[in-house]
Amino acid sequence: MNKEKNGELSRVCFRKTRVLFFTLMLMGTVIPAAVIPVSADTGGPDSFGYNWMDNQVPTPLVTYNWIEINSTGVDSGVAGDDVFGGPFPMGFTFDFYGNSYTDLYFNTNGLITFGSGTGSTGNTAIPSASLPDNFIAPFWDDLAVGPGYNSGSIYYETQGISPNRQFIVEWCNITTLGGAGPMSFEVLLNETGEMWAQYNTVGSATSGSATVGIENSGGSDGLQYSFNTLGTIFDNLAIMFYSPQYAVSVAPDPSILYGDLLTTLSHNLTVANDGSANDTYDLAISGNSWTSEIYDATGTFLITSLSVPTGASDDIMVKVSIPGGVNYGDFDLAQLTATSQNDSGISYSAFVNTTYFAFPTNVTLMKDADPWNLDSIQQILTLYGIPYDEYTSTDIGVVDLSPYDKVIIPSDQPQVFYDAFEANLPWFESYVNAGGILQFSVGSNGWNGGSLTNLPGGYSKSSSTSNSVTIDLPTHHFSTIPNTITDSELDSWSSSTHGYFTGLPTNAVVVASDSNGPCLVESVSGLGRYFAYSLISEWGWGQGYSTILENIILSMYGWAVFPDFAMNLTPEFQNGYGSAAGDVDFVLTITNMGINNDTYDLSYSGVWPVTFRDIGDTMDITTLFVESGMTGDFIARLSIPGGASPGDMDLSDIIVDSQGDVNITESAQASTQVPHLAGWLDGFETGLTGWRTEVVTQSTPNPTVWETGDPF
Structure with a gap:
C-alpha cells in the first residue's frame, strides 16, 4: 500500500506545497508567523497525519512570538499539586484527531485534555495505551502552581476574529514540584487547526522527566517531540503541530471480496480528505487483469474523480468481474489510487483484492x-x-x-x-x-x-x-x-x-x-x-x-490471498536535488505480498553510481530479507560526480529481484539533478509552483550547502 502523505516517504522533507504560510495571533492581530522552507527541523507524520516543526537552528521553520496574557487573560484558579480544572470554553470549534471540541481541560502538570480532565503526574512516551489520552502536552511533568509552591498561575484567553481565532493557555511562573524553575510556557490553539507550544523561560527546570507532544483519544496514535530527554526544551523555543493542507486516505485497505466464476463483486470504499483544505481527487485503477470499473456510491454512474470537503469523506464503489476459466483460488490484485488535483504529489493507493473461491461442499x-x-x-x-x-x-x-x-x-x-x-x-x-x-x-x-x-x-x-x-x-x-x-x-x-x-x-x-x-x-x-x-x-x-x-x-485447499512470491516497490518515482560531489538519499519500501518469506537482490541502472544502505544507514547492502506480509525499507544513495554542472541530471532505475522467484522483479525511478539557482529563484518569486520535493536527505562536506529539499 502506498500512502503518500506529507513526509511519509521521506525522513526529513515534505512532498506538497513548497512554501507554507501559517498565521499567528498577536493580541488579536493576524500576522505572518513564518515563511517555511523545507528543512530537517521537523517530525512526523503520525498515522493521522500530524507533523511538527520548530524554530531550532540552523534553519528555523517557525518563528517564536510569545503572547503574554497574564494581564489580559483569565486566571483559571487551577493551582496546587496534581490539580485539574475545566471545562474551559474556547469560543470556537477546534478539530483534534478527527473529533471536534468547543472546550477543554488543563492541569497543573502541563497537560491539556479534551473530553475530561486529569491530574495525572506520571508522564509517558507517546503514543501510550495507558491513561490519560486525548491530550496536548507542552511540558507534562510533576509540576506545581501557586501558593505554597511558587507565585505562578495558569491563565487562558481567546483572541482574534473568526475564522482566525486563537485560544491561549499560559502556565506563568510555575515550578516543578521539587522547586526547579521558574517556568513560563504556553499553548496556542488556532481555529484553523494548528497547535503551538512556546517556552518563554524554563529556568532551572529540565526536560529530562517531561513529555512534549500530542496523542489521540484511544492512545493508539500520537506525535512525540520529546520524552524524558535533557536539552530539548529551552528558552524561546517554539514548536508547531499541524496537519497537512492536502492529504487523502482510502479505506478499507485492502478491500477483499470472494465470489464465484462469472460474477461481479462490488468493493465499497471510502475516500477521506485528511487535509486542511477542500480537494478533488482523480480516481484510477491499475494493476488489474480482470475487468474493474469505478462507480459512485450507489453503483449507478461511472466516475473518474470525487470532490471531498476538508475533514469529510465520501464513498465509491469498485466493481470487479470474475471471468470464466480461472482456477480456484485465483485472484486479481488491483490498486485504486486517489490523487489530489491541488497537488499531484499527494495520493493514496489501496489494494482491491478479488478472489475466486467456493466454500467447502462436504x-x-x-x-x-x-x-x-x-x-x-x-x-x-x-x-x-x-x-x-x-x-x-x-x-x-x-x-x-x-x-x-x-x-x-x-x-x-x-x-x-x-x-x-x-x-x-x-x-x-x-x-x-x-x-x-x-x-x-x-x-x-x-x-x-x-x-x-x-x-x-x-x-x-x-x-x-x-x-x-x-x-x-x-x-x-x-x-x-x-x-x-x-x-x-x-x-x-x-x-x-x-x-x-x-x-x-x-x-x-x-x-x-x-x-x-x-x-x-x-x-x-x-x-x-x-x-x-x-x-x-x-x-x-x-x-x-x-x-x-x-x-x-x-479456508480451503488453494485458497490464497497472496501468491507464493509477490512484492511491491514504492514509491515508483522520486525527484532529488544535490550539488557536485554530494550524495542524495532515496528511501524505498519493499512490501512482501507473498505467503513466503523472501530475500531481494538490489541493483540499479544509471550513469551516476548508486550505493545501497540499510535503513539505519550503518552498512552497505546488496540484498534485503523481508518476512511474508511485512515491509522492509532501504536507502538508495546516489553520488553526484564532482564535475557535475548546474542542469546536469541522471535518471536511475532502482531494481529489486526476488530470490524466491526469479521471474518476479520490480523497479522504481530516481531522478537526481544539479539545479540552476537562478531558475529556482524565479520559481520562488512565482510561488514555486513547478517544484516538488521528494528527496530524503543530502549530506555534503560543506555545511553551507543546502542539505535537503529544493535548493536555496
Whole structure:
C-alpha cells in the first residue's frame, strides 16, 4: 500500500506545497508567523497525519512570538499539586484527531485534555495505551502552581476574529514540584487547526522527566517531540503541530471480496480528505487483469474523480468481474489510487483484492463430545450453509473419507477418541496426501479429560497453556477471510491456547504464535493440506471472543490471498536535488505480498553510481530479507560526480529481484539533478509552483550547502 502523505516517504522533507504560510495571533492581530522552507527541523507524520516543526537552528521553520496574557487573560484558579480544572470554553470549534471540541481541560502538570480532565503526574512516551489520552502536552511533568509552591498561575484567553481565532493557555511562573524553575510556557490553539507550544523561560527546570507532544483519544496514535530527554526544551523555543493542507486516505485497505466464476463483486470504499483544505481527487485503477470499473456510491454512474470537503469523506464503489476459466483460488490484485488535483504529489493507493473461491461442499466432523460443551463448529457450518456429516471414534480408520473436502478434529476430546486418532495417523495422512484437508486442534487436556500426544504430518507439540497470542502473518487467509483477526481478540480469555508446536513440517507457514511457540500453522503434504492449531477456538467463538474459528473452517485447499512470491516497490518515482560531489538519499519500501518469506537482490541502472544502505544507514547492502506480509525499507544513495554542472541530471532505475522467484522483479525511478539557482529563484518569486520535493536527505562536506529539499 502506498500512502503518500506529507513526509511519509521521506525522513526529513515534505512532498506538497513548497512554501507554507501559517498565521499567528498577536493580541488579536493576524500576522505572518513564518515563511517555511523545507528543512530537517521537523517530525512526523503520525498515522493521522500530524507533523511538527520548530524554530531550532540552523534553519528555523517557525518563528517564536510569545503572547503574554497574564494581564489580559483569565486566571483559571487551577493551582496546587496534581490539580485539574475545566471545562474551559474556547469560543470556537477546534478539530483534534478527527473529533471536534468547543472546550477543554488543563492541569497543573502541563497537560491539556479534551473530553475530561486529569491530574495525572506520571508522564509517558507517546503514543501510550495507558491513561490519560486525548491530550496536548507542552511540558507534562510533576509540576506545581501557586501558593505554597511558587507565585505562578495558569491563565487562558481567546483572541482574534473568526475564522482566525486563537485560544491561549499560559502556565506563568510555575515550578516543578521539587522547586526547579521558574517556568513560563504556553499553548496556542488556532481555529484553523494548528497547535503551538512556546517556552518563554524554563529556568532551572529540565526536560529530562517531561513529555512534549500530542496523542489521540484511544492512545493508539500520537506525535512525540520529546520524552524524558535533557536539552530539548529551552528558552524561546517554539514548536508547531499541524496537519497537512492536502492529504487523502482510502479505506478499507485492502478491500477483499470472494465470489464465484462469472460474477461481479462490488468493493465499497471510502475516500477521506485528511487535509486542511477542500480537494478533488482523480480516481484510477491499475494493476488489474480482470475487468474493474469505478462507480459512485450507489453503483449507478461511472466516475473518474470525487470532490471531498476538508475533514469529510465520501464513498465509491469498485466493481470487479470474475471471468470464466480461472482456477480456484485465483485472484486479481488491483490498486485504486486517489490523487489530489491541488497537488499531484499527494495520493493514496489501496489494494482491491478479488478472489475466486467456493466454500467447502462436504465436511465431516469427527468427535466423541462437543468441546467445552459448545457446538460452535456445527453452528458455523450451518450459518454458512455447508453440509456436514458427524462421526465418532469408532468410525476412525473405517469410514471412507474420499468424498469429503475437509475433515475437522475439534479440541477437548475424551481419551478414547485421542487413542483412536493416534492409532490411525497413517490413515489421516493418506487422506491429506490424496488431496484432502485435515483441520485438527491439539487443544487437549480440557473438560473432557483427554490428552493428545502424537500428531500426523510431521507435527509435534507441548501441552503448556498461554493467553498471549500474536498474529505472525496478518495477510494469511486465517487472519483475514472473512474476518479480520487481531491479537487482542485472541488474548481475551484465560488459557486461549492449550499447547504449542515444537516440531513442524519443513514447508509449514506459522500464522500465529503464543508466548511459548507456534499455535496456528498451515502446511502442505502431497495434494492436500493440514490446518493445525492449539487455540481453543470453539470456546472463543462460542463465548463471543473471536471469529478466527470461522476463518479456519471456511479456508480451503488453494485458497490464497497472496501468491507464493509477490512484492511491491514504492514509491515508483522520486525527484532529488544535490550539488557536485554530494550524495542524495532515496528511501524505498519493499512490501512482501507473498505467503513466503523472501530475500531481494538490489541493483540499479544509471550513469551516476548508486550505493545501497540499510535503513539505519550503518552498512552497505546488496540484498534485503523481508518476512511474508511485512515491509522492509532501504536507502538508495546516489553520488553526484564532482564535475557535475548546474542542469546536469541522471535518471536511475532502482531494481529489486526476488530470490524466491526469479521471474518476479520490480523497479522504481530516481531522478537526481544539479539545479540552476537562478531558475529556482524565479520559481520562488512565482510561488514555486513547478517544484516538488521528494528527496530524503543530502549530506555534503560543506555545511553551507543546502542539505535537503529544493535548493536555496
